[in-house]
Amino acid sequence: MTTIYLVATKTLSQPEPEYGLYGDETQASGNIVRGNADSSDNIDLSDPIWVLNFLFLGGAEPACLDSADSDDNGRVELTDAVYLLNFLFLGGPAPREPFPACGFDPTLDDSTCDSFEACETT
Numbered sequence: 001m002t003t004i005y006l007v008a009t010k011t012l013s014q015p016e017p018e019y020g021l022y023g024d025e026t027q028a029s030g031n032i033v034r035g036n037a038d039s040s041d042n043i044d045l046s047d048p049i050w051v052l053n054f055l056f057l058g059g060a061e062p063a064c065l066d067s068a069d070s071d072d073n074g075r076v077e078l079t080d081a082v083y084l085l086n087f088l089f090l091g092g093p094a095p096r097e098p099f100p101a102c103g104f105d106p107t108l109d110d111s112t113c114d115s116f117e118a119c120e121t122t
Contacts, residue, residue: 031102031119035084035095037068039117043095045088048081055081064113066105072096074109 035043037050039062051068053059055078062068062076070080070087072095086092097106102119105111 032064032067032113032116033102034067034099035070037062039063048084051081064116066111066113067116069111070095072107074111
């Protein structure tokens, strides 16, 4: 069975929504868990630290930028680390889909992921 998503995106620079149909094999991004920036087996304090290290200290780029984009705005930035910290420690909203299990990103944006080790099956 193939799942089909109807995706509508809208940005400030693009006043009209952009629509697209995506099936399981043609997602904007591969199989990921949003918020899992370090591609480990779970989401914990190491994930926002990974994002902050990448952004401000010249640390390694997350293996999958789409999984590090916790707020799903199409960019990895300070708000992603804050979003995760809010979720982990203050009861804030969970990361956007796909979360908490592996899944395909239904959002059409510039963040991509060719490979996400935590979701690869053997």
